[in-house]
Amino acid sequence: MISVVVTTYNQENTIARTLDSILSQKCHLPIEIVIGEDCSTDNTRAICQTYADKYPVIIRLLANEQNKGIVDNYFDSLLQCRGRYIADCAGDDFWIDTEKLEKEVRVMEAHPNVTMVITNWQFYNELTRTTYPSHQRLHAPITAGNKLLKDIITQRNMSVFHLCTSLYKAEVFRKAYEEDAGLFRQTNYVSEDMQIAFVMAQHGDIAYLQDITLNYSCGGVSNATDDIKLFDFVYKTTQQIRYMANKAHLDIQTFLAERIFVLGMHAFRSHQAPLFHQTLNYEREWLTDRDWKIKLLFTVMQHEWLWRLGLMIRHSFVATKRLFR
Structure with a gap:
């Protein structure tokens, strides 16, 4: 049997599309579909209940x-x-290949070492109801998981996976969860997908x-423009x-040093001195070295007049770029 997990919250406009693509x-x-309906304030739960009543066996x-x-x-x-086996499809995404699960199961059954x-x-x-390609690529049909661990958690080179395209072994997850539940969830965690790919690769x-099986609807805090929220998101994912x-x-x-610079830039753009001091604390905690970019950024933020001048220059630069688009 294949269990398909669908987590949803306030997605009344998309949840039916998601469920139809799985059915x-x-x-x-x-297959079974396990819907985690997270106490929506819109009509999402009623829609899910309608589907559950219509397909009680599934x-x-x-x-x-x-x-x-x-x-x-x-x-x-x-x-x-x-x-x-477990598959995943978020309540605002949908599968576009009716043989997605069949293709993945065939690989699992033919290659016992694939998790x-x-x-x-x-x-x-x-x-606009239009699509554009992702940048996900692996160079081989099958890759040893231990070669992908760093790419999976840092995603420095490219996004090497999307959980909503995956099929994975339930027993691997259950065993890893029993051994270390803290790997999967702690109070400050904001991501659920990296942990799954990480233990499967381990x-x-x-x-x-190479088949395109998923339409991914963009959204969420990681696509936000609020630097204070993004600062918090970057810190928690880095932890x-x-x-x-x-x-x-x-x-x-090297990756942690890059994250210090990203945090510093969010602090700089939001003009929040407390965030700057938090960044300095994280730098000490993570034992990172400063390159010239971080040194320059921190020097600017250590002096209020320089900080204000830097923001003025940045705003002028951004405005000029918009004029010439």
């Missing part, structure tokens, strides 16, 4: 009494899955299919990455 799958293995609706948030809702739903299969995908613009090979890197004994000091 249209043609696969020789039976769909199980987990209707949360209180909002749990993305991470807890996902892993609580995951722990309810009964399948040998996760991922595919290519594309962005989907909800307003325990086997990763397979890649997750540090946890995984320490677990796998990976050297990510």
Whole structure:
């Protein structure tokens, strides 16, 4: 059996599309759909209940009494899955290949060492209903997972996976969760996908299919323009990455130095001195070295008049770029 996890919150305009794309799958293995409905304030729950009533053998609706948030809702739903394999499709995304699961299962059955299969995908613009390609690429149909660990957690070179394209082994997740639940969720975690790909790569090979199977609808805090929110998001994801890197004994000091610069730029653009001081604390905590960019940025922010001048120059530069677009 394949368990398909669908987590959703306030997605009344897209959740039916997501469920229809899963129900249209043609696969020789039976599937179940586990919906984690996170106490929506719109009509999402009613739509999910309609589908659960219509497909009682296939769909199980987990209707949360209180909002749990993305991470807890996902892993609580995951722990309810009964399948040998697990797939994922978020409540605003949808599969566009009716044989997605069948293709991935064939790979799993032919290659016992493969713990996760991922595919290519594309962005989907909800307003224009147009698509444009992603930058996900793996160079081989099957890659040893330990060669991908650093790329998975840092994504410095490219995004090497999208969880909503994946099929992975449930037993690998369950065993890893029993050994270290803190790897998957802590109070300050904001991501649920990196941990899954990380443990799958730790325990086997990763397979890649070039077929485009997913339309990914963009959105969320990582696409926001609020530098204060982005500062918090970058810090929390970096803490997750540090946890995984320490677990796998990976050297990510260069990456951490880059993150210090990113945090510094969010502090600079928001003109928030407390965020600057937090960045200095993280620099000491993460034991990173300063390159010339970080030295220059921190020098500017140490002097209020320089900071204000820097913001004026930046605003003028941005305005000029817009004029010549």
